[in-house]
Amino acid sequence: MLERALEGNKGYWGWLIFLLLIMGGGAACYLYQFNEGLRITGMSRDVSWGFYISQFTYLVGIAAGGVMVVLPYYIHDHKAFGKITILGEFLAIAAVIMCLLFIFVDLGNPVRIMNVIMYPTPNSILFWDMIVLNIYLVLNLVIGWNVLSAERKGVHYPSWIKPLIYLSIPWAFSIHTVTAFLYAGLPGRHFWLTAIMAPRFLASAFAAGPALLILLCLIVRKVSNFDPGKEQIKTLGGIVAYAFILNIFFLLLEVFTAFYSGIPGHTHTFIYLFAGLDGFNKLTPWMWFSALFAVIALILLIVPATRRKEDTLAVACVAVILSTWIDKGLGLVIGGFIPNPFERVVEYWP
Amino acid sequence: MAVDRRQFLKVAGISTLLGIGGKTAFEILSPGRLEASSQKIPLTTGKRWAMVIDTHKMDEGLIEKCIEACHREHNVPNLDSQKEEVKWLWKEDYHHTFPNQQHRFTMHDIIHKIVPVMCNHCSNPPCCRVCPTQSTWQRDDGIIMMDPHRCIGCRFCMAACPFGARSFNWGDPRRVMTDDSLKESNPDFPQNPEYPTRCKGVVEKCNFCAERLAKGLEPKCVEVANDKKEAAMIFGDLADPESEVRTILNERYSIRRKPELGTEPNLYFLI
Incomplete structure (x- = not known):
């Protein structure tokens, strides 16, 4: 092939x-x-994870987001998605490979990476993340390859693929849940220490992944003679709308808990991100851009006329991707380290 | 049983080929010896090391002397950069060390008091929980150790530590011997030929001077501090009710950093 x-x-x-x-x-x-x-890289003992790990986190979302076309097709028999599941699967493959590479380049001692397998440590979430990501990659490679080559030959894919497809659906949820657990179980990092981290990750994943798929469909239609179909894009638009609304809802829940409880540690990072703390505000303009894109996306996605029109839907998708990318790819990981354990602000920029 | 080099390599080679590793070779050739040698870390049995710091006696000058001695003892380079800085023991004011144990009207002298900070050797250490390779682990005597030969440099432990106790070698620390801009501030690096230097890409931190404890010595900072002021820093065994640390904790009011997180630090500050 x-x-x-x-x-x-x-x-x-x-x-x-x-x-x-x-x-x-x-x-x-x-x-x-x-x-x-x-x-x-500009990282320091205070902000010890930066752009690499945040990109990894964002791309886990993109990889998991692909499941939003696989699930309706195989579980709900939404026939129209049959044409584009393959796009979702290959998007997942590309995204997971990038995830693994981002972790690899972040390691101080990459030549020792096999130590993770030689000294398996089940109490480390990173160990489980390694397992779920690699298995998700293999699942999608096997499924994507077999489904695509079957389609090319004009036959039905072999029946042993079916259980793997069913397995890949909860697996997509697992990769982003485990990735959220990397952050959500650490004492002393108040911004991350929240039970809603995994649902929030999933919501942003199911918004950003399908949004990228819509853009991909539109590009594929332009540059090739394969038409993913109008109906499909419309349904995907609905999925993006729901997921993105949930994502913003979850974010606002965090804001409520932090500021209504008034516990200082829980508010500090929000204040740093959106207003600046102790005179440091490198990320503030970015976060407001993220908020602005979120508002644009929400309006375009909620109003039926703009959601159903492909041009405006494309704009909404770009806004979703930019908004979630800034929120997760910059704010979430870097913000979690600020202020540092001594409540001092040490900023980071790649 | 006498085993020559040739024989040993043979058995080790075959067992490695079979995927059972070098440990098996030891087991075949001299049963129990490896187990015994890896368990017999001096002074670990039944002990629970802890440190009590008397903040009344520790002034800034004395803390600086301790820091210098510690960093010389462990070949910690002076990298002259806040971002790349490696530190095992350093100073911080009360205000930032105990953010939840103060209020607007706390005595001026206390708020601005400089205290020494280092790894807390927590009894419930999040760093060891998250490490994917067991490069950092808790010894039976409570010391949190770090194996720089196994560390892959993922820095999960740095994200997990609520005390900012861990440093990362962002570059090669040994470059201070050759780099013109750093040579001057590290004239005699490595200062202690008995202690290994580290390579780039690994995490490091205070080890409670495990290498000195093995020789029956106290941690370097404790030695230096007490040399100048008696009982400024007290090191000892919490498991022993008669020990000096237990006695002083019983007599005077002490606090720990961020007790609400449940990590159970083993550094106590007398305020």
Whole structure:
């Protein structure tokens, strides 16, 4: 099947070369980091996880979000999604690979990564995250590959795939739940210490993942002769709307608990993120952009006319992706470290 | 049974090939010896180490002397950068060390008091709970140890520690020997040839001077502090009701950092 990937017009090859150049740039930067150490990243003993881990967290969401097309098709027999489940599965594969690479580049001693397997430690959530992410990757590779090659041959996929598909659905929930547990079980990090972390992660995942899928569908329709279908995009739009409303609802629940209880530790990070703390406010403009995009997305998604029109839906999807990316890919992980255990503010910027 | 090198390598090689590892070779050739040697860490049996810090006696100058001695003892480099800083023992004011144990009208002298801070060697350590490779673990005597040879540098322990006690080697710490801008501030690095230096990409922290305890010595900071002021820092065994630490905790009011988190720190501050 791979030979199909080696055929294409000039635009296709140009795009591949462009992507290869970016990957080459990344690899060169990584070699530099491998020699110099993580000191080139701007992280510190106070903000000890930065951009890498937050991107990993965001992309786990994208990977899990793919399940929002798989679930309706296989569980609710929503036939229309049959055409695009494959997109969801391959989006998950790409996202999980990026997740694993982001963890890898974040390690101070990447050559020792096998220690996680050589000294298995079930009490570490990172151990479980390694397991669920890798199995999710294998599940999607096996399912995606078999379903796609069956479709190409015009036959039904082999029946042994079916149980794997059913397994992949709860598994998608598990990868984001376990990733939330990385944060939600740490004493002394008040911003993360919340039972709603996993649901919040899932809500933002099920908004951002399908939003990216919608954009992907629109692009695929433009550049190829495969049409994912109008009906499909419309249904996906509904899913994004529900999930994004839930995501904002969960965020506001956090704000309520923090500020109504008035417990200082619970409010500090929110204050830092949205207003600045002790004169430090590097992330404040970003967080307000996130809020602004969230409002735009909410309006466009809630009003039926704009949700059903593909142009405005596309704008809404871009707004959802930007809003959740800033919220999770910057604010959540970095914000959790600020203020530090001594209630001092040490800022971070990659 | 006498085992020569050749024989040992043979058995070790075969057992490794079979996937059972070098430990088996030891077990075949000299049963029980490895177990015994790995369990017999001096002074660990039945003890529970703790430290009591008398904040009345510890002034800033004395704390600085302790810090210097500690960092020399453990070859902690001076990296001249807040972001890259590695520290095992350092100073902090009461205000930031005990954020929940003060109010607006707390005595000025207390709020601004400088206290020494380090790893609390918690009885219920979140760092050990989260480590995916058991590179940091709790000894039977309560000391939280760190194996820099196994650490993969994921820094989960740094996120988990509520006391900011852990430092990461963001770059190669040994570069202070060759880097022109750092050479001057680290003239005699590594100062203690008896203690290993670390490599880049691993976490490190205070080890309660486990290497000195093994020789029957007190932690370096305790030695330095008490040398200047008697009983400024008291180190001892909480499991022993007659010990000095137990006696003083019984006689004077003491506090710990962030007790509400349930990590059970083993550093006590007399206020």
